[in-house]
Amino acid sequence: MPKLLVEKYNLRMTTQRFEVHNDRAQRLATAVSRLRTILRDARWQVTDLALTQVSILRTLEQSGSATAAELAVAEHVTPQAVAQQLKGLKERGYILTTPDPHDGRKTMISLSEPGAALLDELLVTREVVLARAIE
Missing domain, CATH: 3.30.160 (Double Stranded RNA Binding Domain)
Incomplete structure (x- = not known):
């Protein structure tokens, strides 16, 4: 064998x-x-988003909001790598940024409605693919 x-x-x-x-x-x-x-x-x-970008969106969906530093820790990447991924997500309208109410030097990042809709579409697609694979 x-x-x-x-x-x-x-x-x-x-x-x-x-x-x-x-x-x-x-x-x-x-x-x-x-x-x-x-x-x-x-x-x-x-979507043509990188897997890291999709993962960031999922993390934001679960956490509600996070700073870039918190996302870097959650994704096991450098803050610079997260910043680059966030730039692309913001340009596409998938995330929102607001000042941190507790620390004005920080920015809070959250999932936008288009970002949530994209995750929903990805989830449905994944479920369809898995259902077909099981059959």
Whole structure:
């Protein structure tokens, strides 16, 4: 039986490779990989946002609002990387910014109505893709 190389990613974005010798595990790994590709392609049909930008929108949906520094911590990226992603999201109207009521030096970021609508569309698309995969 051929060996399957499986990649495992950790938070430091490094990859660990290990061999899978079990046929069932090999088939599962192949199915998961295909499903991930299908989900990614479905996302691209809805939006051309980067995965990090979609993740930021989801974080804002869950938290209500956050500072850029809080988003950087939540997304495990640098504040500079978040700032770049936020710029694109603001240009598209997916986020709103307001002064922090407790600290005027900070800016609070929240999800706009178009941003919430985009997340809803992505969720519906994901559910349809998963339902088809199960059938």
